Amino acid sequence: MSTNDSKEKLASLLPQLMASGVDALLPYLAEFTAQQGHVFIKQGDKDEDMYFVLSGTLSVFEKISINRQPVVLHTATFPGPVILGEVAIMTDAERTATVVAMSEADCYKLTRKKFDELIQGNAKIAMRLLQAFGGVMYRRQTSFQNKVRGNILRECRSAEGGIAKLTRYTGKVSRTSASLADKLFSDDFEGVNYDSHS
Secondary structure, eight states: OOHHHHHHHHHHHOTTTHHHHHHHHGGGOEEEEEOTTOEEEOTTOOOOOEEEEOSSEEEEEEEEEETTEEEEEEEEEEESSEEEOHHHHHHOOOOSSEEEESSOEEEEEEOHHHHHHHHHHOHHHHHHHHHHHHHHHHHHHHHHHHHHHHHHHTTOOSHHHHHHHHHHHHSOOOOOOHHHHHHHSOTTOOOOOOOOOO
16 A cells, blocks of 8 residues: 555544644554454453554454353454554553454554653644544444444334333333423434334
């Protein structure tokens, strides 16, 4: 992939930085090509490297136990460009899933050491990068929440049935009064709609 193509894809992943910010970030990144089968992140590890994957296809795997029997789940497959590992670099948390390259992928790696150097050398770019990571985390969390609720509510024929089903799966849920709802939300806010597909 040409340098200009790489910069364009990196800029599309990090619109908060704009072109000049991407140029300022590049000296802190290590460019590499991940081969098919490359493991970017291993669930349970405590490393803090993160990746900007510009091309290729990735798969996510999670190891869980069901009744003390180990089970490995293949939970997602998606194409680049994508950001990986932003949670660990922001929170020092252990990895929550394993991510594997299913095809060759053009990538940039940002190590914790280089991220710390970026904070010292260009705090403005580091702050914009953190904003981008927060946006990625927000979109993933919201998408997951909507998917779970959608699956729970898929066959509910009424709002009351949906509330009862949500209570069973997610904990206490109840309907509020219209007057309270008027105080809690802006007039034009509708919220996410979950239609039943009976």
